Amino acid sequence: MLDKIYVIDTNVLLQDPKAIYSFQHNEVIIPAVVLEEVDSKKRYMDEVGRNARHVSKLIDSMRGKGKLHEGVALENGGMLRVELNHRSFQYLQDKFVEKTNDNRIIAVALNLLLEEQTKENGRQVILVSKDALVRVKADALGIPAEDFLSDRVVEFNQIYTGYQERFVSSEVLTGFYKNNGIPIETLQCGILYPNQYVILKDTLRKSVSAVGKVDRSRSFLKKCAFDNEHVWGITARNVQQRMALDLLLRRDISLVTMVGKAGTGKTLLAMAAGLMQTEDLNNYKKLLIARPIVPVGKDIGYLPGEKDEKLKPWMQPIYDNLEYLFNVKKSAELDKILAGISSIQVEALTYIRGRSLPEQYIVIDEAQNLTKHEVKTILTRVGEGSKIVMLGDPKQIDHPYLDEYNNGLTYVVEKFKDQQVSGHVKLEKGERSQLAQLAADIL
CATH class of the missing domain: 3.40.50.1010 (5'-nuclease)
Incomplete structure (x- = not known):
């Protein structure tokens, strides 16, 4: 029965x-x-x-x-x-x-x-x-x-952050610096994933610390040098942003996921790294920046004009970051710069189905508003030699059928955390302004 x-x-x-x-x-x-x-x-x-x-x-x-x-x-x-x-x-x-x-x-x-x-x-x-x-x-x-919870990718407060903090003795920390790393088995950290970061802190001297990253075999914690802290005029302001830039600039990682509250620098860091790798280093032929068209609040309805004119209001947050990176004061100046640089393309995700994207640096903003099916569609578009970066805040979802635990971004983070070609970091500290950080914390 x-x-x-x-x-x-x-x-x-x-x-x-x-x-x-x-x-x-x-x-x-x-x-x-x-x-x-x-x-x-x-x-x-x-x-x-x-x-x-x-x-x-x-x-x-x-x-x-x-x-x-x-x-x-x-x-x-x-x-x-x-x-x-x-x-x-x-x-x-x-x-x-x-x-x-x-x-x-x-x-x-x-x-x-x-x-x-x-x-x-x-x-x-x-x-x-x-x-x-x-x-x-x-x-x-x-x-x-x-409630129907079977669609949740992860349980409450168990979302992967991409790093751990561990207190160790002074001897362990000294050996870590001396040998540029340490075998993971000596740390007793539990389960660690490829490309995960570990912040080691001295048990007695709280101001002494070091950052290491797990190698692909999960057997060695390698010391992080963080040589690339200055990217297109952007400087990493905290340790999580340093981790993010390290992931964004590594050629051996094809998928990077970043989550964090508003103002933590997700989009700016991703775009700065993308511009550096396409314009300065020529590692990729094109920088493609896209975001889903999901309104906050009431929809504004149909927009007049051609495709680019219709997309401009939806893509404005991306253009705001580009204006900052190119150090221009007016949008007309940015339009002239983008017209002269054919390697930068701003698109809506509506047009991505059926495409193949080889040798491109792809940034997907607001990915928390994507479903599991949509992120699969996007990731299967990535061609040979491309790198894709997915950004978002799982706590700010505008999609009516998604929440913090079943959205596409969380799905990708959890499914790819044990893969050698991917890396993830959660940005904790807001750097936009003191007011923005306060609003993110208390509202």
Whole structure:
């Protein structure tokens, strides 16, 4: 016998089309109204529309196993059923009068719960939704409600930072300086990943420290020299920024991910390193800078003009950094410089599908607003001899179906942390201004 009954909200399926397989040996109920909502999203040309089409095909493929309204077996031992009979609003109309789609889903869960309570061995009924208010309403009616957490890449406060801090004895630190490194087994640091940094601090003398990076074999911690602290007029102001520049300028690392609060210097450092490697060192043929078009707050609607004119408001943060790096006061001056430098290209991610990007230094800003599918699409565009840098703040997400733990940037950080071709660092200290740092901390 199946242990529990899970009633699934529409947003769960639109976030993860394969969510029906996440409930193990239990019965998964999809209310009829959920199918209607999924159907209304099929025509969207974004990630939500793609997931809606995926869900539609997935459920349709199960019709060959039996009648959906009676229940069909899932590969994981559970059962999927499209619920048609428990739609009555009788027990809900006194509490929530309007027959909204959310309330109709709650009504199905409530009616199933009341039916199970009349049975001798009635099963527990749980409503699963990404919508906090749906969970609050369900709880007020006595229906157990849960968030869908199976799509999370990492648990709370376990996001990889790219570095560790360790207190060591003076003898260990002296040996580290003398030999330009130390075997990792002597540090007892636990699990370390390739290209991860370790900040060694003297146990007795708190002001004495050193920074090392893990080699590809994970057996030796090599002393970091940080020779490249001045890049295109930009100077690293803290140890995390030094780590970031080291990763950004290394030719043996093809993927760099950087996270941090607003004002920590993510975009500026990445663009300065990109300009140095394309314009000064000629390591790459082109610097491509892109960001997703996701508005903060209410969308401003359609914009007039050609493609470049339409993109200018969305790309303005990138142009602000370019103005700073080129030391120009007016945007017209920057336009003249960019017109003369064909190796710098500013694009929206909308146009990246189907492209191949060889020998390019690629910077993807605001990557926390990308889904897992979108970051896969982007990374599979990277050609031979290219380097890609993905930046963002997982705590500042504008996408309606993403959060700090299931967005595309966090997904890449966690999946690539044990790969030799990638490196990651979390920037902690804001350097934009004292006010910006204060706002990031207390607001």
